Amino acid sequence: MAFEDNQQLTRIFEEIADFLELQGENIFKVKAYQKAARGLEGLERSVTELYRSGALVSMPGFGKALVEKVGQFVDTGHVELHLQLKSSFPPEILHLMDVPGLGAKKAALLYKELGIGSVDGLEKALREGLVTDIKGFGKKTVDKLLEGIGLLRQGEQRWLLGRVSLLADELLGRLRALPVVQRAEAAGSLRRGKETVGDLDLLVISSAPEQVMEFFAGLGEVIGSGPTKTSIRWEGTFQIDLRCVPAESFGAAMQYFTGSMDHNVALRGRAKRMSCELNEYGLFDALGQCLASETEEEIYAKLGLPWIAPELRESGAELEWENQPERLELSQLQGNLHTHSLWSDGTDTLEQLAEEAQKRGYKYLAVTDHSRSMVVANGLSIERLLAQGEEIARLNRGFGDFRLLWGSEVDILGDGSLDFPEDILARLDFVVAAVHSQFSMSPEAMTERICRGISHPYVDVLAHPTGRKINRRVGYQADWERVYAVAREHGVALEINCSPRRLDLNDKAARRARDCGCLISLGTDAHSLPEFDYLPLGVLQARRAGIEAASLLNSLSWEQLRKRRPHLADV
Ligand SMILES: [Zn+2]
Numbered sequence: 001m002a003f004e005d006n007q008q009l010t011r012i013f014e015e016i017a018d019f020l021e022l023q024g025e026n027i028f029k030v031k032a033y034q035k036a037a038r039g040l041e042g043l044e045r046s047v048t049e050l051y052r053s054g055a056l057v058s059m060p061g062f063g064k065a066l067v068e069k070v071g072q073f074v075d076t077g078h079v080e081l082h083l084q085l086k087s088s089f090p091p092e093i094l095h096l097m098d099v100p101g102l103g104a105k106k107a108a109l110l111y112k113e114l115g116i117g118s119v120d121g122l123e124k125a126l127r128e129g130l131v132t133d134i135k136g137f138g139k140k141t142v143d144k145l146l147e148g149i150g151l152l153r154q155g156e157q158r159w160l161l162g163r164v165s166l167l168a169d170e171l172l173g174r175l176r177a178l179p180v181v182q183r184a185e186a187a188g189s190l191r192r193g194k195e196t197v198g199d200l201d202l203l204v205i206s207s208a209p210e211q212v213m214e215f216f217a218g219l220g221e222v223i224g225s226g227p228t229k230t231s232i233r234w235e236g237t238f239q240i241d242l243r244c245v246p247a248e249s250f251g252a253a254m255q256y257f258t259g260s261m262d263h264n265v266a267l268r269g270r271a272k273r274m275s276c277e278l279n280e281y282g283l284f285d286a287l288g289q290c291l292a293s294e295t296e297e298e299i300y301a302k303l304g305l306p307w308i309a310p311e312l313r314e315s316g317a318e319l320e321w322e323n324q325p326e327r328l329e330l331s332q333l334q335g336n337l338h339t340h341s342l343w344s345d346g347t348d349t350l351e352q353l354a355e356e357a358q359k360r361g362y363k364y365l366a367v368t369d370h371s372r373s374m375v376v377a378n379g380l381s382i383e384r385l386l387a388q389g390e391e392i393a394r395l396n397r398g399f400g401d402f403r404l405l406w407g408s409e410v411d412i413l414g415d416g417s418l419d420f421p422e423d424i425l426a427r428l429d430f431v432v433a434a435v436h437s438q439f440s441m442s443p444e445a446m447t448e449r450i451c452r453g454i455s456h457p458y459v460d461v462l463a464h465p466t467g468r469k470i471n472r473r474v475g476y477q478a479d480w481e482r483v484y485a486v487a488r489e490h491g492v493a494l495e496i497n498c499s500p501r502r503l504d505l506n507d508k509a510a511r512r513a514r515d516c517g518c519l520i521s522l523g524t525d526a527h528s529l530p531e532f533d534y535l536p537l538g539v540l541q542a543r544r545a546g547i548e549a550a551s552l553l554n555s556l557s558w559e560q561l562r563k564r565r566p567h568l569a570d571v
């Protein structure tokens with residue numbers, strides 16, 4: 001449930017954090033605003049109400065200064081510091097900070113030296129060689145920034161799966177609420193679970209198409225409109241197409257508009273070889289007789305195929321597979337294997353995490369807070385880690401079947417050693433290891449580093465293996481075949497990090513890792529309760545990789561997970 005005041009204030013706090021960073025303020029001050037913003041995002045009550053009732057002061061992360069800012073917002077709709085900061089910079093400068101690889105320090109320098117305050121301005125300056133006199137802007141940096149601008153523009157055209165999927169849920173909900181709508185579904189690359197989506201395709205069965213079109217046209221800027229199809233632009237950039245289709249050809253339309261293009265070409269080719277024609281209205285024989293149209297299942301069956309799950313409709317090669325993989329279901333997952341609590345940079349207490357996990361039907365939740373080198377993420381010292389372990393043991397005594405797993409997201413340091421000593425890691429229930437620093441190592445050095453990292457005993461998972469952030473950062477380079485081989489040898493699972501910004505490993509890499517004999521682990525990397533919603537995105541990615549429950553670490557019960565660490569005492 002989203003509250004408008006929470007959303008507004010979240011945005012204000014995020015912007016304050018960005019402005020402060022631009023000013024070169026202390027990073028902990030910046031983080032405090034970012035953390036407060038994340039906390040607000042996940043609130044299940046209105047912040048105005050919380051402030052008025054005096055309950056805000058007892059919320060973690062809201063010190064006196066922040067509560068005062070909330071007070072200003074509640075009273076006036078503004079935060080003074082925000083207005084002040086905003087007026088001292090050009091209006092587009094925050095967008096400039098979205099350029100991957102730029103960062104606040106460089107952005108501040110460019111603004112100070114050349115007055116650059118927008119992405120277009122930066123691109124012009126880079127191309128015209130205006131930045132070369134500034135320290136730190138050599139050719140390599142310039143090339144990287146131009147690549148970053150490309151990524152940013154690409155991100156404006158292709159939105160992240162998580163974002164589109166929320167938007168689709170909202171729009172479908174509103175369409176289904178119309179009395180004249182009998183059915184509404186999303187097709188296209190969203191339905192196929194692609195990590196980014198170029199435009200959204202919605203299909204509707206309705207007894208009064210013109211009413212649906214009129215309603216839909218009122219939701220955004222109209223690009224085109226007809227009696228059964230309307231296209232709108234959302235937030236100035238993103239195209240959404242809505243089509244009304246007859247009930248009797250709904251399956252054919254879903255098939256057609258789900259794609260992929262290559263899959264459909266292959267399918268139409270198959271129909272043709274059978275002297276049939278397949279289009280958005282159905283499958284027809286040589287005499288024009290309709291053979292199937294109402295459901296996708298019938299169409300695939302008439303073509304001599306099993307129904308192919310949307311996530312697998314990609315190159316067309318899937319038509320020739322002897323067996324389709326068994327489709328992974330969210331309910332087959334027993335738990336979530338990567339989360340953060342208030343102990344490091346998450347926003348919620350262990351109790352809150354456990355409660356949320358149980359609400360969602362998980363049998364266990366691995367709490368994997370950051371290790372001591374991640375100072376900016378409030379990484380745990382050994383003392384704090386041990387104290388957290390006691391707290392988790394205490395909580396576990398109060399649960400029935402449910403278990404919190406005492407874990408860590410331990411840094412793989414530059415030389416491949418781990419951020420906690422072995423005797424400490426040995427005591428934990430679950431360990432995910434990850435690279436968080438020195439991304440630009442040579443591929444050889446990065447391969448050695450990762451392989452050494454996952455060769456330590458007690459590592460269960462290599463988290464976000466490539467370090468990519470979609471539309472923001474290409475991953476680091478390494479010899480992945482070698483990494484998979486070492487992971488397999490040591491029984492280390494490769495993660496599909498379910499965060500929509502990461503989805504790392506991607507579908508192709510996850511398939512390859514599985515084919516190399518590695519287990520796959522799904523973790524949301526949630527830093528707040530709403531981010532538990534990322535798990536289905538990881539399931540989609542796993543389906544695209546053809547991964548079945550048997551290849552997932554999450555299919556194991558917590559007792560089975562524990563048996564992987566036989567040195568631990570029974571509980
Ligand atoms: Zn991480």
Ligand SMILES: [Zn+2]
Nearest residue numbers: 338340409525
């Ligand atoms: Zn993490």
